[in-house]
Amino acid sequence: MPYLFQTNLKHRNKRRTISIFVMGDLCHSPRICYHALSFSSIDYNVNLCGYVESEPPYEIIDDINIDIIPIKVLKNKKNLPFIVFAGFKMFIQIIQIWKIMWKTRKEVDYVLIQNPPCIPILLIILIFKYTINNQLKIIIDWHNLNYTILNLRYQNLNNPFVVIVRKYEEILGKFANLNITVTKQMKKFLVEQFCFNKSKVVTLYDRPGKQFQPIAVTDRNYNHEVFTDMNDLPERKILVSSTSFTPDEDFNLLLNALKKYEADSETPPIYLIVTGKGPMKEEFLKTVDKLSFSSKVIISTSWLSSEDYPKILATADLGVSLHTSSSGIDLPMKIVDFFGSGIPVVSLNFPAISELVKDEVNGLVVKKSSSNELFRAIKSVFTNDELLRTLKDGALNESKSRWDENWARVLKPKFGNKQ
Incomplete structure (x- = not known):
């Protein structure tokens, strides 16, 4: 089968190279890490560029x-106004991205970037392509839409900043040689709303990596510190959620659903493990304290390594996803991880969710x-063994x-093995 792209002739006798960018923590960017490993498996050199806030997976290292x-x-430690900090952050990122591209200019054939965020990286890569290396091929992996995420701040699609970011994605995205989407609905959006060339858009669903594996209840390992002082785990249902x-x-x-769960005499005791970190974690912990749960509902938060996360998921009875999607056309990776571990999920509804979660x-x-x-959904799973078995299967x-x-x-x- 022919390659999607014609490799630059001057590189014909060397291994092809791809630079993969994510403006986020590599350890918690699984899809990007999976891309890197997949390109490596077909004998590409891979420059994996991103934040190293925690140790990346061992198989990457x-x-x-x-x-x-x-x-x-870059963190806003001085609490600068959003616009001021965003401008400063963008300036520093432009310098960093350009330095990486310049240093690798003689070897790179492809650049893959994650969107969001695509500001400023997409513009920088395009400028580099048309001024330094016009043989460079650009791939955008669309996880969501940048402008809909920005709109979470403004709640107004007509806000000038939101409009500008939408146009930025719509116009510059057309210059990509290939656009990869996480759902068919996102592909449809890019073709119909952004007028992308349909032949340049392909859907690649998220799927779990090999580190996520189902285990039997009898093989569950409760030795991790997240289970410290939990002496009644066999009597509890374990609920897990991961979040940013x-x-x-x-x-x-x-939390309000769990208060109702706590008050219901028919429900078994529960242990909720919430993994992840982010800007609203402190607010979450304060709310937990304020609600004063009894011992029937125990809640734990934990920041897990990429090696420990799959092990903890495999111990759960049920996953819960509160992702509602700013665009309605992406899918949460956490549900993919749950399924990889053989864990059924309770999910909120939004337009694209049916591409992953099949109700009942x-x-x-x-x-x-x-x-x-x-509350009713969680209760129905944890009080109906037949339903839980069906969903587990x-x-x-x-x-x-x-x-x-x-x-x-x-x-x-589309990329093939080197001939």
Whole structure:
């Protein structure tokens, strides 16, 4: 099968190289890490560029084809106004990205960037392409839409900043040689709303990596510190959720649902593990304290390593996703991880969720985002053994679909092995 791109002739006798950028923590950017490993598997040199706030997965560190290039993390420690800090951050990122591109200019054939965020990186890569290396091929991996995430701040699609970011994505995105989307609905949006060339847009669903594996209840390992002082785990149902503690996930919804769960005499005791960190974590912890849960509902928060996270997921009975999607057309990676571990999920409803969660097959979709409905869904799973077994079977079946096979089927034919 022909390659998607014609490799630059001056590079014909060397291994092809791809630079992969994510303006986020590499350790918690699984899809980007999976891309890196997949390109390495077909004999590409990979420059993996991103924040190194925590240790990346061992398989990334140990892969001789992958070079990790750190990008400096900038935090608003002086509490500057949003616009001022955003401008300063953008300026510093422009310098960092340009330095990386210049240093690798003689070797790189492809650049893959994650969107969001695409500001300022997409513009920088395009300027570099048309001024320094016009043979460079650009790939955008669309996880969501930048302008809809910005709109969480303004709640007004006509806000000038939101309009500018939408036009930025719409206009500059057309220059990419390939656009990869996480859902079919996102592909449809890019073709119909942004008028992208349909032949340059392909859907690659998120699928779990091999580190996420189902285990039998009898094989669960409770030795991790997250289970310290939990002496009654066999009597408890374990509920897990992972989050970035951002505004697109309303954890008050879950906490209020658990207060109703706590008051219901028919429900078994529960242990909720919330993994992750983010700007709203402190607010979450304060709310937990304020609600004063009894011992029937125990809540723990933990920041897990990339090695520990799959192990903790595998111990759970049920996952919960509060992701509602700023655009309605992306899908949360956490549900993919849950399914990879054979865990059914309770998810809030939004337009694209049916591409992943099949209601009453591998999980439950809460049609109305209310604490009452979420409580009823969790209660129905934890008080109905037959329902839990059905959903568990559906999740186990979903766990059979893996990243490596999916990537090889969708993207490998477009890049191929070196001839």
